Amino acid sequence: MSKIKVGIVGGAGYTGGELLRILIYHAEVDIVFVNSKSNAGNPIWKVHSDIFGDSDLIFTDELNPQIDVLFLCLGHGDSKKFLLSHSSFFANHTFKIIDLSQDFRLKANAKLSLENKVFDFVYGLPELNKEKIKNAQYIANPGCFATCIQLGLLPLAANKMLKNEVNLTALTGSTGAGQQATETTHFSWRSNNLSVYKAFTHQHLGEISESLVQASDNKIPAINFIPYRGDFTRGIIANSVLQTEASFEEVIAIFQKYYAQSPFVFVSKENIHLKQVINTNKCIIYLEKHEDKLLIVSEIDNLLKGASGQAVQNMNLMFGLAEKTGLNLKSIGF
Numbered sequence: 001m002s003k004i005k006v007g008i009v010g011g012a013g014y015t016g017g018e019l020l021r022i023l024i025y026h027a028e029v030d031i032v033f034v035n036s037k038s039n040a041g042n043p044i045w046k047v048h049s050d051i052f053g054d055s056d057l058i059f060t061d062e063l064n065p066q067i068d069v070l071f072l073c074l075g076h077g078d079s080k081k082f083l084l085s086h087s088s089f090f091a092n093h094t095f096k097i098i099d100l101s102q103d104f105r106l107k108a109n110a111k112l113s114l115e116n117k118v119f120d121f122v123y124g125l126p127e128l129n130k131e132k133i134k135n136a137q138y139i140a141n142p143g144c145f146a147t148c149i150q151l152g153l154l155p156l157a158a159n160k161m162l163k164n165e166v167n168l169t170a171l172t173g174s175t176g177a178g179q180q181a182t183e184t185t186h187f188s189w190r191s192n193n194l195s196v197y198k199a200f201t202h203q204h205l206g207e208i209s210e211s212l213v214q215a216s217d218n219k220i221p222a223i224n225f226i227p228y229r230g231d232f233t234r235g236i237i238a239n240s241v242l243q244t245e246a247s248f249e250e251v252i253a254i255f256q257k258y259y260a261q262s263p264f265v266f267v268s269k270e271n272i273h274l275k276q277v278i279n280t281n282k283c284i285i286y287l288e289k290h291e292d293k294l295l296i297v298s299e300i301d302n303l304l305k306g307a308s309g310q311a312v313q314n315m316n317l318m319f320g321l322a323e324k325t326g327l328n329l330k331s332i333g334f
Contacts, residue, residue: 003030004319007064007095009082010073012036015100017048018308019071024055026312026326028319037061063089069315072099073308076203079103080112087114096318097138098124098311104140105207124314126323127151127262128211133317141314144306145170145227146204148236150211151265151283152298155258156251157215161244165222170238171230172302195229202227234303235274240296248289255285263324264305264313277301281309281327304329 006023010016011034023029034044040061045052047059063086072079079101083090097119104110104121112119122136123129125147133139142150149170156162171194202225212220244251252267259265265283272286281304288295300306309327316325 004028004069004315005030005032005067006315007031007033007035007067007070008073009035009063009070010075010078011044011059012039012047013073013075014303015307015311016071016073017051018303019073019311020044020048020051020055020057022308022312022326022329024051024057028321028325031055031057032067033060033062033064034058035060035063065089065093065095067095069096069098069318071311071315072097072101074099074101076102083112083114083119090117091115096136096315098141098314098318099139100141100307100311102143102203102207104138105142105146107210110140123207123211124310125150125211126310126313126317127259127265128154128215130317133314134320136318139311139314139318141307141311143204143207144236144300144302145172145202145238146207146211147306147310148238148283148298148300148302149204149208149225149240151300152238152240152285152296153208153212154215155255156242156244157212157220158258159254160216160218161246161254162212162216162220162242164243165224167241168223168225168238169228170225170236171228172236173230173232173234193229193231197227197229199226200224232274234301235278235299236302236306237274237297237299240298242294242296243292244294245292246294248287251287251289251294255287259285264327272297272299274299276331277305278331279304280329280331281305281313282331 036059039059042059044057079099080103110121121138121140122132124139125142255267264281268286272284277299283300286297
């Protein structure tokens with residue numbers, strides 16, 4: 001098979017940078033162009049300085065249709081605008097699209113009509129929709145919080161065990177807010193600090209609920225989600241607490257069976273910490289049972305399994321490659 005020809009739009013942001021770090025060394029990929037209006041003409045290492053010496057790629061403000069897949073690494077709301085504003089580029093295209101924004105994740109927003117084409121996006125969580133992803137033309141890559149939280153709850157949903165409300169807290173690093181500086185990503189504000197934001201209303205709740213309903217084929221209880229901003233750069237750790245009559249041994253067996261064919265999800269018998277997943281495409285899950293209370297701890301790197309790593313995992317599935325191709329990344333350890 002010839003190499004997969006890749007285009008990237010929005011290559012100067014965090015997710016674009018992570019995507020480049022993976023794809024430069026992906027043995028089955030040839031990067032055709034990296035689009036960035038604000039950086040056109042600059043080497044990619046001028047923005048992503050750690051890539052210095054790894055690639056001679058130059059940012060461009062042009063688009064080349066001679067590709068097999070296009071990654072959209074744009075801000076929320078911008079992917080839809082990009083498709084609409086570049087209708088002539090997409091009019092007769094045959095390439096696949098993987099969108100990393102939230103624009104097409106919800107079922108109500110998954111279709112977009114553009115001239116003579118209909119874009120119908122498949123929700124790209126491999127642990128839920130692997131077979132659909134394999135046959136998809138367009139993928140809506142899941143959100144970072146949504147990925148971490150869903151992977152902690154999907155086995156219970158699939159076994160009709162989400163009967164009581166879920167109380168959920170999750171802590172994310174500053175890169176989850178994107179590269180554009182804001183008051184709450186400024187170093188002097190974020191360092192040695194914690195804060196709650198979007199309590200009960202976070203935008204990822206919609207996709208979490210839709211996935212759990214799909215897995216359970218039924219209604220689900222309330223998900224009480226309290227997100228926290230952390231004083232570190234990358235990673236998400238989520239704690240879900242719910243009531244269940246199932247024994248601890250039954251729960252462990254359910255999680256191990258559900259993820260038996262998922263190469264990036266691991267169930268740990270020992271308590272976990274974020275450095276185990278940083279710089280990897282892994283999700284690690286840890287479980288505890290206290291009387292009728294079940295604690296589920298799940299953790300991912302928000303920029304990899306929560307964004308660019310998962311996007312490459314989806315690309316691999318779409319082109320018939322093993323899911324782990326190009327994604328044997330190493331954690332930072334200690």
